[in-house]
Amino acid sequence: MRILTGIQPSGTPHLGNYFGAMRQVCDLQSKGESFLFIADYHALTVSPDPKALRQNVVNLALDFISCGVDLDKTVFFRQSEVPEVCELAWILGTIAPMGLLERAHSYKDKLAKGFSANVGLFTYPVLMAADILLYQSNLVPVGKDQKQHLEITRDLAIKFNNEYGDILTIPEAYIPEEVAIVPGTDGQKMSKSYGNVIPIFGTEKEIKKAVMNIVTDCKGLEEKKDPDACNVFAIYKLFATPEEVQKMRENYLGGNYGYGHAKLALFEKIWTCFEPMRRRRAELAADIPGMMKLLSRNAEKARAAADVLLSKVREAVGLR
Ligand code: ADP
Ligand code: TRP
Numbered sequence: 001m002r003i004l005t006g007i008q009p010s011g012t013p014h015l016g017n018y019f020g021a022m023r024q025v026c027d028l029q030s031k032g033e034s035f036l037f038i039a040d041y042h043a044l045t046v047s048p049d050p051k052a053l054r055q056n057v058v059n060l061a062l063d064f065i066s067c068g069v070d071l072d073k074t075v076f077f078r079q080s081e082v083p084e085v086c087e088l089a090w091i092l093g094t095i096a097p098m099g100l101l102e103r104a105h106s107y108k109d110k111l112a113k114g115f116s117a118n119v120g121l122f123t124y125p126v127l128m129a130a131d132i133l134l135y136q137s138n139l140v141p142v143g144k145d146q147k148q149h150l151e152i153t154r155d156l157a158i159k160f161n162n163e164y165g166d167i168l169t170i171p172e173a174y175i176p177e178e179v180a181i182v183p184g185t186d187g188q189k190m191s192k193s194y195g196n197v198i199p200i201f202g203t204e205k206e207i208k209k210a211v212m213n214i215v216t217d218c219k220g221l222e223e224k225k226d227p228d229a230c231n232v233f234a235i236y237k238l239f240a241t242p243e244e245v246q247k248m249r250e251n252y253l254g255g256n257y258g259y260g261h262a263k264l265a266l267f268e269k270i271w272t273c274f275e276p277m278r279r280r281r282a283e284l285a286a287d288i289p290g291m292m293k294l295l296s297r298n299a300e301k302a303r304a305a306a307d308v309l310l311s312k313v314r315e316a317v318g319l320r
Pocket of ligand 1: 016141182183192
């Protein structure tokens, strides 16, 4: 079984990325042949500063490896080091109905948020389909927000196979329910683009500040509180043992337990959970060229896998 996912280098990774993607990748890397890439072509759709993009790629590589991606088990590479993906995206684009892409939430949301509509943003799901199909992936671990992109990928693969023969592998999304959407400090989905994140590798001060900024209702210290309506509790649940969650629930329901207390407990959890990863990250950061060389070597492996599929596709559509 081949498992693949990608992540955009568009900012500092946060708890949503960790629970929605990074942890699944680490857990799954021993369960099959695992592929992971930094989606730098996708990041271009929102026109980042080139220097910032380069820096974000390096940071993301540091983050993933320190969080447990094992370069012996996972083919971890940079998307743009396998440019063949653009060729497959082009071919898939020629069978992609306009209506299918016009219905994509990611595109509509970006427009609503004021991004100007470039063609790359519109065809984003086609490039994502190419990422997945190029490596004949069976399972794609992602957050719930990517569900529609996976459906588009499947639609395109089925359409391609109907027209040209049974060539593309139809992938399945892997979306664990309990971490489906990690809320941000304002209660919306945690996302770099909403400025509501709790960073994984921030300084103590930054993480504490983000946690203290989590929006709650304005119940006083002594009042009883509803844990299930509280963002602090929702995030706490991701880190704590069932016993600790039960204890926290009782604290909320009992009164005389303020949101400030809950926030401090949450901060402690986050800080200790990522302690070993912070140490590993500092070690890796001491040799960035070495780490990037390892990524390039992994890209060669990815390229070999890509060539197998792309040769069949070129042949099938009549390009060879
Ligand atoms: P962002 O929304 O911050 O830009 P990305 O789009 O780069 O994050 O997402 C990278 C990965 O992390 C994807 O698999 C995505 O589904 C997952 N992810 C991002 N935010 C969350 C969240 N709040 N909850 C769960 N998973 C998330
Ligand atoms: N669109 C994904 C996101 O924003 C990133 C991504 C690009 C991806 N290509 C992919 C995820 C292929 C899974 C598989 O999160």
